[in-house]
Amino acid sequence: MINEVKIINYLRKNLTKQRFNHVLGMAEFARKLALHHGLKGDKAKLAGLLHDLARNWNEKKLIEYSKNRFLRIPHKKFIMEFQPILLHSFVGVDLAKKIFHVKDKNILSAIAKHSFGAVQMSSFDKLIYVADLAAPDRTYRGVEFLRKIAYKNLDQAFIEGIKKKISHLLEVNEKIYPEAVRVWNFWVKQD
Ligand SMILES: [Fe+2]
Numbered sequence: 001m002i003n004e005v006k007i008i009n010y011l012r013k014n015l016t017k018q019r020f021n022h023v024l025g026m027a028e029f030a031r032k033l034a035l036h037h038g039l040k041g042d043k044a045k046l047a048g049l050l051h052d053l054a055r056n057w058n059e060k061k062l063i064e065y066s067k068n069r070f071l072r073i074p075h076k077k078f079i080m081e082f083q084p085i086l087l088h089s090f091v092g093v094d095l096a097k098k099i100f101h102v103k104d105k106n107i108l109s110a111i112a113k114h115s116f117g118a119v120q121m122s123s124f125d126k127l128i129y130v131a132d133l134a135a136p137d138r139t140y141r142g143v144e145f146l147r148k149i150a151y152k153n154l155d156q157a158f159i160e161g162i163k164k165k166i167s168h169l170l171e172v173n174e175k176i177y178p179e180a181v182r183v184w185n186f187w188v189k190q191d
């Protein structure tokens with residue numbers, strides 16, 4: 001059994017106050033949303049607590065760690081060069097295994113996929129993805145709408161979530177991670 005208190009202590013030491021509050025709020029939201037959709041609440045809370053373990057690492061540390069641990073990452077060169085922050089999902093999986101001995105495949109998969117999704121997404125993966133984007137501390141335009149559909153339809157909320165992230169990148173003239181485009185193309189109009 002994984003010790004929640006141990007994780008929370010780790011988070012308090014390794015995250016900024018703001019990120020710490022995000023993670024706690026998100027984990028509780030994930031639990032509620034999971035129960036609402038007939039998924040496992042405690043497991044969702046755990047995945048929530050673990051999803052941003054490396055979120056406050058700097059880019060250099062994320063890159064070095066990923067190289068040293070030979071982490072498997074889609075479009076690794078692109079991430080390293082343009083969006084190293086995305087590495088925090090994959091580093092997070094590695095830390096969850098190493099520090100907290102997490103072996104649950106559903107939890108590890110959800111952590112890996114929480115930043116930009118994947119072509120293979122279980123309902124649990126979608127739940128964590130959506131809970132992160134619609135967490136209580138999020139205040140961007142449209143978040144209320146996302147929260148509302150998160151309770152109605154997880155598939156739809158997931159697609160809205162990808163749309164939000166990609167359109168934000170377009171708005172601020174940022175490059176778009178090729179894997180995120182592949183994920184969008186796969187899921188759009190799946191209904
Ligand atoms: Fe994250």
Ligand SMILES: [Fe+2]
Binds near residue numbers: 026052132
């Ligand atoms: Fe997060």
